[in-house]
Amino acid sequence: MERSQIYRVSVADQVAGVLRQRVLSGELRPGTSLQEIPLAESLGVSRNTMREAMRILSLEGLLKRSIHRGIAVAQLSLRDVQEIYHVRRVLEISALEAAKAPAPELLRELFAALEQYEEAVEVRDWISAVNHDLHFHSLLIRFLGNKRLESFYQKTIGELRVGMVLVDQRHDHPGILIPVHRKLYQLLTAGKLKQCAKILLQHLDDSESRLSKVMNDHGATRTPESSARSKTNGKAAARVHD
């Protein structure tokens, strides 16, 4: 019998999925505060279910909850960006080291991602371009063959994506990153892992400083804490759990 693909997901999980998509797509921008009752009603679920969904996303790092003050879409600080790129360096380089005997299937997927990336840039669909860019890197991680590392990487990339919706088309030009990825793919298939790692590190450093720069220009006046204001000191107000 075909018992393969019967997915029974709870409503809470589905709601979490919807919200996750909205956050990652930029429909819900960082700092946006989400109220339980209106959101629950708009999706036709009960408040408890919505709370479960929000709990999921806050544990994923996409939402930040501060007690009795509400839930908001996470905002990245420069320190967060540093950390996330640190994570990327550690994991992606480790992945390259595990790619001595790359699975041909994975290489094909990498190539496909590369092509879709280029196509998206050509059509100037930059949201899609960024997606395929990140997908390319996610595929690298698969060389590790480790579910835990993969899902941690995905979660981290998710946080990064939230921050990147601020960058969007006006400030950045994803097209210029095409040659780098092509080179990475080429070196990878040629087995020149050492050199590949070098290029990859450069690429990551480049991306990080680019994003940091944009964030500095863009959000100069608004600190991550600004949404929850307290008259005496805005800093201590950042008491956050989850």
Add this chain to the structure above:
Amino acid sequence: MERSQIYRVSVADQVAGVLRQRVLSGELRPGTSLQEIPLAESLGVSRNTMREAMRILSLEGLLKRSIHRGIAVAQLSLRDVQEIYHVRRVLEISALEAAKAPAPELLRELFAALEQYEEAVEVRDWISAVNHDLHFHSLLIRFLGNKRLESFYQKTIGELRVGMVLVDQRHDHPGILIPVHRKLYQLLTAGKLKQCAKILLQHLDDSESRLSKVMNDHGATRTPESSARSKTNGKAAARVHD
């Protein structure tokens, strides 16, 4: 000015903390199924709050939820152990590479952990010994100075600890690992990172194969999936309950 941090944690978080402790301490053994209503009543909270707590722990990987079938304490498969030690290798080695200029404060803590480890072994308090052992390794991770990597490491170690409650005092002898850790500390303070990394890798491989061996002897046939399957396995699951 110096106010001690005011901790405002939700009840759900506290309940999650209690359950986490029970799981990590081995009071709740892997495979034990947890029922919402009795547990909620025993802790004096509502069912919804208990569900939130369980959601937290299942996202942490300590509990495993299968829809409409209940929640049980996670069980590690051999594959899980492989993955977890893979994670440890990647992170701990990366941490060592970041320890070129080790913070003296961290070195002191490492030394303290080492001492407490030895004391615990001397008193034959092996649960405490394992804790200090793992704490020693957690301190290594702090060299990375990366909150995300640290919490991911902690989460992973947590899963491992759940599996280790099966090993416990009868099958293993933590004492013999003291010299390795002392050597690690010594090489680290001497700045011989290359050699330190080598020893660390050996140590991790050793621990992994030791745990795998014990799991093979101990739990022979059980895979994590099997508990939710058919009648025959249902018996095996029941055996774990007592």
Add this chain to the structure above:
DNA sequence: ATCTGTCAAGTGTTGAACAATTCAACAAAC
């Protein structure tokens, strides 16, 4: 024995309530 329908138990979800906390606006005091 195998199969099938029934049934109790447990989880998933809902809706409504109440308690606790925050925040802003306003009043009172210096």
Add this chain to the structure above:
DNA sequence: GTTTGTTGAATTGTTCAACACTTGACAGAT
């Protein structure tokens, strides 16, 4: 005018009770 209570609406945290839906086990029929 600034600071310091005080009030009150709004929102979140938590509880409670109900119902729908699955599941696993059991009893009776084949």
